[in-house]
Amino acid sequence: MPRKVAPLTDSAIKAAKPQAQAYKLADGSGLYLEVMPAGSKIWRMKYQIKGKERRITFGAYPAVTLQQARQEREQARDLVSQGIDPVAERKAAKQEEEATGLTFERVAVEWHTARSTRWSKDHASRVLNRMETHLFPSLGSKPIDALKLKDLLAPIKEVEARGTLETASRLSQYTAGVMRHAIQHDYIETNPATDLTGAIATPKTKHRPALPLDRLGELQERIDAYPGRTLTRLAVMLTLHVFIRSSELRFARWHEIDFARAMWTIPPEREALPDVRHSTRGSKMGDSHLVPLSPQAMTLLESIHHLTGNGELVFPGDHDERKPMSENTVNKALRLMGYDTQADVCGHGFRTMACSALTESGLWSEDAVERQMSHKERKKVRAAYIHRAEHLEQRRLMLNWWSTYLESCREGYVPPFEYAMNHGAPGTNVVSIKRKV
Secondary structure (H helix, E strand, O other): OOOOOOOOOHHHHHHOOOOOOOEEEEEEOOEEEEEOOOOOEEEEEEEEEOOEEEEEEEEEEOOOOHHHHHHHHHHHHHHHHOOOOHHHHHHHHHHHHHHHOOEHHHHHHHHHHHHHHHOOHHHHHHHHHHHHHHHHHHHOOOEHHHOOHHHHHHHHHHHHHOOOHHHHHHHHHHHHHHHHHHHHOOOOOOOHHHHOOOOOOOOOOOOOOOOOHHHHHHHHHHHHOOOOOHHHHHHHHHHHHHOOOHHHHHOOEHHHEEOOOOEEEEOOEOOOOOOOOOOOEOOOOOOOEEEEOOHHHHHHHHHHHHHHOOOOEOOEOOOOOOOEOOOOHHHHHHHHOOOOOOOOOOOOHHHHHHHHHHHHHOOOOHHHHHHHHOOOOOOHHHHHHHHHOOOHHHHHHHHHHHHHHHHHHOOOOOOHHHHHHHOOOOOOOHHHHHHHO
């Protein structure tokens, strides 16, 4: 008589931890979950057909839920009771799909291949990974022309129910794109994805915290007094002066910086570092980003060069000079300075502060500010103009003004517009320089 097995529960599955060797958690009637040493959890079923013991795999948990695995088990048992081998039946179904070729997964991969020429490698990889994890397990093998709105919504709603609204929203966008691709290539006659809009809760926009400008003096005092690693202190201060993105800073190489011209050229893609994820990241917008260096920024870089100039990386890690500093370094330093990086200020918030001051000063054109912030213009015609018009000389003045303004705020806060209009020795103030042009 077969030994009775207590059915599995979701809590027991979630609590199962990987061990040195793979092990099984039985659910009964041949179904079990195999927990692999790497941490993945795979549904399998043991059965007998024509006197031979066989196994079939149903997929990985949690993409295939406990309830779905049990449904797969019952379907497989039903086939076995009819003398049909579930594995052979699956192979036959797959061959039939390959003959038609129009499964959701095939069309999705086709859509992804077409779109990825416009994306960075990292973004293309993230999109495909999300679809493989969340969409393909339930939709991948289904014929594209048989899908209804409820089918498309099911995997997205599962993600939404877990509270990961940003991922659910992106999956909805991908699904709509795949189905639109199917319509455009005459794979389907009607598009059920047109009603996806509004079916998923919209994630709240999360703004990165930034200090009010009247606390710039306080911020610089705390950076000066930072008790940790000297290189970290210099990295935080440089970030404040040049306000570039975290990955643009931490993956920086010395050859990008031209000391003679006081110019930092951040390439669209960097050479990969061994065993360092995302180390090819350069300018986020996909083209070279020029960062004019103020005298203050140059002084900081010269100090940094004394510390790390013998290596390739501007900001190597504390334990291995061949690897960059951690992505959490700047924010961790800010927390040690007494700031809450979720509510007060984070490294990305320096960009907000710089943009606010530059805009409020009234000195600079919107195009020049946006170009220096390395923001992408959404309108194609205007984008083409802005890309050609670098506004480089104005941006050099802008960066010099920002660094000078930071230094002035050490002595006491002056609003950016008032500082722009009233401060500076005759002939040296940015306003008077601009008026001479």
